[in-house]
Amino acid sequence: MQLKETLNEGLKRGYQFTLPAAELAATVEAKLKEAQPEVEMKGFRKGKVPLAMLKKQFGPRILGDAMQEAIDGALQNHLTESGDRPATQPKVEMENGENWKEGDDVVVNVSYEALPAIPEVELGNLTLERLSVPAEEAAITEALENLAKSAQNFEDRRKGSKAKDGDQVIIDFKGFVDGEAFEGGEAEDYPLVLGSNSFIPGFEAQLVGVKADEDVKVEVKFPEEYGAPNLAGKDAVFECKVKAVKAPKAAEIDDELAKKFGAEDLDGLKKQITERLEAEYAGAARAVMKRSLLDQLDVQVKFDLPESLVEAEAAQIAHQLWHEENPEVQDHNHDTIEPTDEHKTLAERRVRLGLLLAEIGQKAEVTVSDQEMTQAVLRAARQYPGQERAFFEFVQQNQAVQQQLRAPIFEDKVVDHIAEAAKVSEKQVTKEELEKAVEALDEL
Template sequence: MQIVETTNEGLKRAYTLTIPARDIQARIDAEVKKVAPQVRMPGFRPGKVPANLIKKMHGEALHSDAFNASLRESIDSLMKEKKLRPALQPKIDVADGYEPGRDAELTVELEVLPEIDAPSIEGLALEKLTVPVTDSDLDEALNKLAANQKSYKDAAKTKKAAEGDQVVIDFVGRLDGVEFEGGKAEGAALVLGSGQFIPGFEDQLAGVKTGDTKTITVTFPEDYPAENLKGKEAEFEVTVQQVKVEAETTIDDEFAKQFGLDGLEKLKELMKAQIEQETAGLTRTQMKRQLLDKLAADYDFDVPPSMVDAEFQQIWQQLQAEIAREENPEEGLKEIEAEKDDYRRIAERRVRLGLLLSEIGQANGVAVSSQEMGMLIQQAAQQYRPEDRERFVEYVRQDAMAQAQLRAPLYEDKVVDFLFDKAEVTEREVTREELEAAIEAEEGEAAKPAEKKAPAKKASPKKAAKDEGAEADSAADAPAKKAPAKKASAKKAAAADEPAEEKPAAAKKAPAKKPAAKKPAAKKSSADE
């Protein structure tokens, strides 16, 4: 095979490879000799079919297999001879196609990984911010838990319902005097002021007493999911079965037993462990960002543009998907467009840090074991339908790029833990608010260009993505309003502290993931919000 280098600029390389026709033919001859004993043809004894007849019968397939095998072998030889480390899959073109009997000429274009000086891990100093769990923290957590376990008791029959009280009601809804589907319920429990029912419904129940019957008039919102109710005025005949008031919740042994625990002390132990686990996660995030900021400041080298482009596209698609779910996506798109260069810098930082962590890991023997890899594959397989899981596992085991994608997050964590162990760590106790502020400040700092760093400030906010967990309304749930969506910073979603991950080759497709299972919803009436 002849190799001619045509491009050597920065991290870009290009080569022309010539595979002699005689080499391809020799491979074909070897394959014919290998399969000849198994070929059966009328008029010939087993194993005695002439080679020329075998070539005539299977010539096209033999040439195709031989060419593809020669192609793979040539690329492997190129990588070894030139000691190339491709950043992504090389681009390979066959000049003028391939015709049997002629030399095959290939062009190979690729970007290589940069040569990185072995990173020094000596003298690394990190500050670990810890949050002690105080008695007041524990009391606050218990009070929140109790608030979420509200119970109600019957009020006196003369009690007039007020905000915060619960009314148990029967109702029938009518449009122009005709009952409509989903507009009727019995024994519905409604807390006044909760915003659970459509606008105006709860307000008109203020002051009702047990046994009262009242007709109320409401107008369905214009954006209501049920087409037949949008903007329509409806009457609801409501009968109040019972007015209830909130019962006082005492945090004691009996309260703890509601959760299957022996007593209050056991509940406190569990709550404390939960708080400690949450703050430990925040502490690790703060330390990791501090570590990566130090590495980013100390090491600057060219990174393959194709890897940056791929990482940027991943960030950009994630942002666009989040913004598309917002009430005003046009405004969100304008905002991220204005900061597009910032996101490209984030992508470049992620790629550079990923390469740097990989170099540190390889230099220090950090690895993901076969057992750990097997667990990762099995965990990932759970995202697929049961009938597709085995096919997914087989797909990953045969595709090195898919394996790399699964391995990358765990490998990164193992390298980070290795560096934590090697670093000189000093601890400082802070409040949770101070810890969260430190994380946000580091996040904002990481998003800036290295050459323009200034005192840390809050990362610019992005339009928030709505929760994906909201279920589609059924016909009976049509008037129900969705709960306010929780918001999460899109810039955080495109965190600068995650190294670039390799993606599965486009030529192969994993089994389709199973759709998210919908939770069975209790049947709601049209008055429910």
């Protein structure tokens, strides 16, 4: 195989590989001879089929395999000798492919962008600040009050009181469409919280102001996209009897409330809340420190970037942001989204930091364990209730999805590795100060 360089500009590389026809023919003949002892063909004993017949029968397929193996082997040898690491899959094109015939030399043009050499980073020069927020009594009390509200009960209002938004009404109801009762449209002693939006739009609003023992007709229209096709878009009347009007009452903040949420007593519940709050604060503080770390790396470390990676990342950013701005579009049947200069700048940062963290992680021998991957798959599977098994099988068969799940774990472990080597100072701040620091993250 002969090799000629055709392009060496920045990170762009181009080579022309030439496989002489004689070399290719010798390879094909060697493969045929190797297979000859095992071949059986009508009219010949095993191993006695003439080479010419084997070539006629199997030659084209073996020729194709030999060409592919030769090209793949030559490219792999070149990458090994040169030390190049292609940023994306190399582009391989056969010159005069349509006009090529057996007996011609095989000429292949290969092009790719090489990954850049990543400069060494003196991690000990990085200075980081780890924020900490203690769980204050006020935050614990607020959390307890929210739990009490979520565990609220309802008590009968004074006789003759009108139902308010947030009240619970106990009703019997029966629904009619075109004067006919429909299946599933009636219930007795149904507890409905007004304002919960658990019924058809407009239903609950018409019960605000009712009193116990009143009979009310509620007129609504089923949504066009309603689940039952026979009711979708239809006008309906519900005859309702109001049997009780109840006001919400928050649960008492005591040991009984604690037991409802899995704690032994109120002190145990407070401890759980404290641990949860401090874990939330620690997660937010880590995000702030990680941004500072990445910002410093982005400023201190510069190197050429493969255009193909930057362009692909910019296109992905533009596409994602467009969908965030147009949430009503669920599919990808829309015009091409052209990346802006802002998208390209952000893409350059992401590609640079991604390559840098990958290099640091590789040198530090950072790995993602099977257990960590299993936990990541479990977390992702929770987004598909009832389809967990199918999701697991999908992940097992899809290398790209596995990489998507592995990448953030790897990145976080590399960030932890860098933080261990950097100069880190501790700073206690208030919850409000931490919130401001987190809000500032959205600026990029």
